[in-house]
Amino acid sequence: xxxxxxxxxxxxxxxxxxxxxxxxxxxxxxxxxxxxxxxxxxxxxxxxxxxxxxxxxxxxxxxxxxxxxxxxxxxxxxxxxxxxxxxxxxxxxxxxxxxxxxxxxxxxxxxxxxxxxxxxxxxxxxxxxxxxxxxxxxxxxxxxxxxxxxxxxxxxxxxxxxxxxxxxxxxxxxxxxxxxxxxxxxxxxxxxxxxxxxxxxxxxxxxxxxxxxxxxxxxxxxxxxxxxxxxxxxxxxxxxxxxxxxx
Amino acid sequence: xxxxxxxxxxxxxxxxxxxxxxxxxxxxxxxxxxxxxxxxxxxxxxxxxxxxxxxxxxxxxxxxxxxxxxxxxxxxxxxxxxxxxxxxxxxxxxxxxxxxxxxxxxxxxxxxxxxxxxxxxxxxxxxxxxxxxxxxxxxxxxxxxxxxxxxxxxxxxxxxxxxxxxxxxxxxxxxxxxxxxxxxxxxxxxxxxxxxxxxxxxxxxxxxxxxxxxxxxxxxxxxxxxxxxxxxxxxxxxxxxxxxxxx
Numbered sequence: 001x002x003x004x005x006x007x008x009x010x011x012x013x014x015x016x017x018x019x020x021x022x023x024x025x026x027x028x029x030x031x032x033x034x035x036x037x038x039x040x041x042x043x044x045x046x047x048x049x050x051x052x053x054x055x056x057x058x059x060x061x062x063x064x065x066x067x068x069x070x071x072x073x074x075x076x077x078x079x080x081x082x083x084x085x086x087x088x089x090x091x092x093x094x095x096x097x098x099x100x101x102x103x104x105x106x107x108x109x110x111x112x113x114x115x116x117x118x119x120x121x122x123x124x125x126x127x128x129x130x131x132x133x134x135x136x137x138x139x140x141x142x143x144x145x146x147x148x149x150x151x152x153x154x155x156x157x158x159x160x161x162x163x164x165x166x167x168x169x170x171x172x173x174x175x176x177x178x179x180x181x182x183x184x185x186x187x188x189x190x191x192x193x194x195x196x197x198x199x200x201x202x203x204x205x206x207x208x209x210x211x212x213x214x215x216x217x218x219x220x221x222x223x224x225x226x227x228x229x230x231x232x233x234x235x236x237x238x239x240x241x242x243x244x245x246x247x
Numbered sequence: 248x249x250x251x252x253x254x255x256x257x258x259x260x261x262x263x264x265x266x267x268x269x270x271x272x273x274x275x276x277x278x279x280x281x282x283x284x285x286x287x288x289x290x291x292x293x294x295x296x297x298x299x300x301x302x303x304x305x306x307x308x309x310x311x312x313x314x315x316x317x318x319x320x321x322x323x324x325x326x327x328x329x330x331x332x333x334x335x336x337x338x339x340x341x342x343x344x345x346x347x348x349x350x351x352x353x354x355x356x357x358x359x360x361x362x363x364x365x366x367x368x369x370x371x372x373x374x375x376x377x378x379x380x381x382x383x384x385x386x387x388x389x390x391x392x393x394x395x396x397x398x399x400x401x402x403x404x405x406x407x408x409x410x411x412x413x414x415x416x417x418x419x420x421x422x423x424x425x426x427x428x429x430x431x432x433x434x435x436x437x438x439x440x441x442x443x444x445x446x447x448x449x450x451x452x453x454x455x456x457x458x459x460x461x462x463x464x465x466x467x468x469x470x471x472x473x474x475x476x477x478x479x480x481x482x483x484x485x486x487x488x489x490x491x492x493x494x
Contacts, residue, residue, distance in 0.1 A: 080470075099346075106477050108469065141471040180488050181428070221484075222355065222493040223327075224388040230353050233477060234484040237468075241427050241485055246469040 008057060010038060011047040011139045013146065018053040018072055023061065026068040035063050047076060049138075051145045054079040082110040082145050083244040084190040086166075087236065088158065090115055090198035091122040092228045099229045100196075101130050105137035105147060107236035108245055109194075114152040119200035125152050155195075155206065162215065166191040169239060170210055171231045172218035173201045180219045184242040187217075192243065194235045196228055255304060257285060258294040258386045260393065265300040265319055270308065273315040282310050294323060296385075298392045301326040329357040329392050330491040331437040333413075334483065335405065337362055337445035338369040339475045346476045347443075348377050352384035352394060354483035355492055356441075361399040366447035372399050402442075402453065409462065413438040416486060417457055418478045419465035420448045427466045431489040434464075439490065441482045443475055 012034075016024040026034065034040045044060045048070065055077040062069040087109040091097045104112055112134070114125040130149045138146050162168075169184070169192060195210075202210065210216050221234050240246040259281075263271040273281065281287045291307045295317065302324040309316040334356040338344045351359055359381070361372040377396045385393050409415075416431070416439060442457075449457070457463050468481050487493040 102474075103477055106471055106473050107481070108471060141473065143471055177492075178494060180493055220493070222487055222491075224353055224355060224390055226353050226388065227349075230350055230480060233480045234354070237481040237484045238488060240469055244469075245424075246427055246467070247425060 008045040008047045010034065010040070010044075011049070011055075011142070013135045013139055014048050014050050016050060018048055018050055018056045020072065020074075022072040024070050024072075026070060028066045031064065031066050031068040034060070035065070035068065045073075046070065048072070049144050052079060055144060077144065080144055082108050082143075082147065083240070084192070085109050085236075085239060085244060086111040086113055086191075086193035087232060088113045088115050088155070088168075088193055088195045089228065089232055090117045090120040090155075090196065091125045091152070092199055093121065096227065096229045097122065097125065098133055100232045101133045101149075102137040103229065103233045104236065105134050105143060106141045107233065108143070108240060109147050109236060110145075111148045111150060113150040113158065113193075115155040115158060115195075116152060117155045117198055118203035118206055120198045121200070127151060156209070159209065159213065162213075163191075166193060166215065168193045168195050168210075168213070168216045169235060170195045170216050170218045171197070171221055171226075171235050172207070172210070173197070173225065174207060175218045175220040177220045177223050180221060180238055181242060183217045183219060184238060187243060189243045192239060194232070194239060196232045196235065199228060255292040255294045257281065257287070257291075258296070258389070260382045260386055261295050261297050263297060265295055265297055265303045265322075267319065267321075269319040271317050271319075273317060275313045278311065278313050278315040281307070282312070282315065292320075293317065295319070296391050299326060302391060324391065327391055329355050329390075329394065330487070331439070332356050332483075332486060332491060333358040333360055333438075333440035334479060335360045335362050335402070335415075335440055335442045336475065336479055337364045337367040337402075337443065338372045338399070339446055340368065343474065343476045344369065344372065345380055347479050348380045348396075349384040350476065350480045351483065352381050352390060353388045354480065355390070355487060356394050356483060357392075358395045358397060360397040360405065360440075362402040362405060362442075363399060364402045364445055365450035365453055367445045368447070374398060403456070406456065406460065409460075410438075413440055413462065415440045415442050415457075415460075415463045416482060417442045417463050417465045418444070418468055418473075418482050419454070419457070420444070420472065421454060422465045422467040424467045424470050427468060427485055428489060430464045430466060431485060434490060436490045439486060441479070441486060443479045443482065446475055
């Protein structure tokens, strides 16, 4: 990945078609970042992606105070998709929730679903802020696709309407320790979802419900108590290494 | 783990023997935290550990403004050790370095070694601050042992003096993707070390050196560029799940 980034230091997500000879306007915020903050100007090279047309090396052809125009030079990577993995997580304190979002992008989750559980500490998650974090993390980590952010929903309702054929890997603090890889090693690759609870864990009623569902696979993440964001990163890592795009 | 924490909400590391009938003074900072911040008083119950005598339920027998006395009631868990796993990491920005330290404790590393590499962004790491983070993280995650924090050392020197018999799992951004679990699946459990680079990765000279060493196993952590703390958590997770105390 290092070699690709060396073509251009700055990598931007744009919501515009990319292709040979394509030129496109910069958003005001990106123009400010590129010309005001990063001190780039005409002739500067950046990498662009839009989630559909792969990654392109582009050149600044016009640089204004809060506007600019880019021209695509050549495709640096073809478009690829993400593994069909969702992350269901209970929002925690702001900085740690931001981290869950950032890490989910780095680790290739395709959809982020904030869930309200019995012990959820935070009642809401601002979807627009989460989407801005997703975009920033994707620009940083070289992802070609932005994961989707869903509106916050109660866990009970998500489980009632759960789509057929999608399995849940449940980071279960009460699971007996041992062998987090064993249940994944024999499983089909996707679709899957990972479920991470809030700092207080899941209530007894939630644990009973989860244990009764045939599509839920509990997994122990070791003998220590992991914070929510650590559990999210660990579970995403195990899934990607056994069933996802790290294989 | 949840059941143990419900005996007492507060868990403290103390540098004092713990045993049946043992009483011990509280440090000034801990007395302030317990009585001033948490509003606890005489009769309050806390969990104690010292890295040697397991975990003990204790009761506050004297509560003063900045002092106090605890008495051990009963052992809640016997002492266990950590897997013999070191984490070598290049300090990055402060908040992210703090996170590496916190997560290394949660994920059961036994020794943290800050390393200076060719592209290390930060020249030093305050060992006393790192040790305070280690203590706080261990109190929070239920660990029974504090990992040791080493003084910062140049990577080249560490590699020259590398102890015989200890292997290194190297998070290598330039490794071809695929199969991070394969090299671990066939390996002996420990001693091991994980090596994580700074945000800029390793220099060509460092990569050549690492590739030439027979005790170094490069591993790819997927197709995206992981931040240093994400790579540390992911590598610790993979090691613990295949060779460590999550098995």
